[in-house]
Amino acid sequence: MTTHTMLAFDADLRELASDVVAMAGQTGGQVSNAVDALVTGNAGQAHEVRAEDEATDSMQHEIENKAIAIIATRQPFAIDLREIIGALRIAIDLERIGDLAANIAKRAEQIGNQKFAKETSHQLRHMTQRVLNQLYHVIHSYQSRDAEEAVEVWKNDEDIDALHNTTFRHLLTFMMEDPSNISLGMHLLFCAKNIERIGDHTTNIAESVHYILQGTTIPGERPKLNVTNFESRQ
Numbered sequence: 001m002t003t004h005t006m007l008a009f010d011a012d013l014r015e016l017a018s019d020v021v022a023m024a025g026q027t028g029g030q031v032s033n034a035v036d037a038l039v040t041g042n043a044g045q046a047h048e049v050r051a052e053d054e055a056t057d058s059m060q061h062e063i064e065n066k067a068i069a070i071i072a073t074r075q076p077f078a079i080d081l082r083e084i085i086g087a088l089r090i091a092i093d094l095e096r097i098g099d100l101a102a103n104i105a106k107r108a109e110q111i112g113n114q115k116f117a118k119e120t121s122h123q124l125r126h127m128t129q130r131v132l133n134q135l136y137h138v139i140h141s142y143q144s145r146d147a148e149e150a151v152e153v154w155k156n157d158e159d160i161d162a163l164h165n166t167t168f169r170h171l172l173t174f175m176m177e178d179p180s181n182i183s184l185g186m187h188l189l190f191c192a193k194n195i196e197r198i199g200d201h202t203t204n205i206a207e208s209v210h211y212i213l214q215g216t217t218i219p220g221e222r223p224k225l226n227v228t229n230f231e232s233r234q
Contacts, residue, residue, distance in 0.1 A: 009076075009080070016063065019059065020063060020090050020094070020142070021143060022059070023060065023091060024090075024139040026052070026056055027097045027101065028132055029052075030049050030056065031135075032128065033049050033101075035195070037049060038105075039125060041114070043108065046108035049101060052102075053098050053099065060094065063087060089205075089208040094205075096201055097198050104191045104194050110187060120167075120174065123170060124191065126163060127160065127167060128195055130159060130160055131160060134157075134160070134202040138202050138206045141153065142212075147210055150206040151218055153202060153203065153205075154203055154210075156223075157203040158223040158224060160196055161224060171188050171192065206218070
């Protein structure tokens with residue numbers, strides 16, 4: 001491979017990584033705005049989040065197309081190939097995070113300006129803050145090529161699970177205290193589950209970063225608390 005070709009290949013990989021980072025910023029904004037719309041009852045903001053999902057999907061397709069083109073033209077191997085495969089995997093998880101944000105926004109539109117306890121709002125915001133912090137650190141580990149930071153994100157997933165369990169129990173109590181709360185409570189349960197699942201996707205990204213840098217999976221079982229069997233139905 002000539003020097004010119006190597007420089008062009010390096011530029012391709014940098015551009016691919018830059019696209020992944022940009023997509024992470026897009027999806028992080030979607031999550032933040034979706035939960036903000038939920039707790040403030042802002043249906044207009046929720047609608048905007050749902051509309052942004054198309055842009056997120058387009059970013060994922062662009063990353064996929066670039067990755068395929070690089071593989072076809074450069075025939076990479078070893079760590080270069082892992083860079084490309086890892087970028088593809090990360091983009092898939094980011095696209096799913098965008099979908100989950102859109103699901104939260106959809107329920108925010110359905111809830112509208114129905115009021116619920118400040119404690120519930122606080123718990124949902126706190127979960128979201130922790131999840132977005134995980135996303136920030138895992139993307140930082142990808143940019144800075146820091147495998148240890150990625151492993152730390154991976155280990156912290158059970159903290160999100162603990163917050164989800166607390167929110168789950170709180171919302172069950174909310175519904176049991178007054179049957180008229182059941183419909184609203186179910187919407188909020190689905191939203192809390194979606195936030196928890198976003199945390200799972202950041203953990204997936206941490207595994208992809210470790211794979212890129214080390215060529216192996218993170219050793220040991222993924223830390224996971226016993227969580228509820230409540231599943232999100234979209």
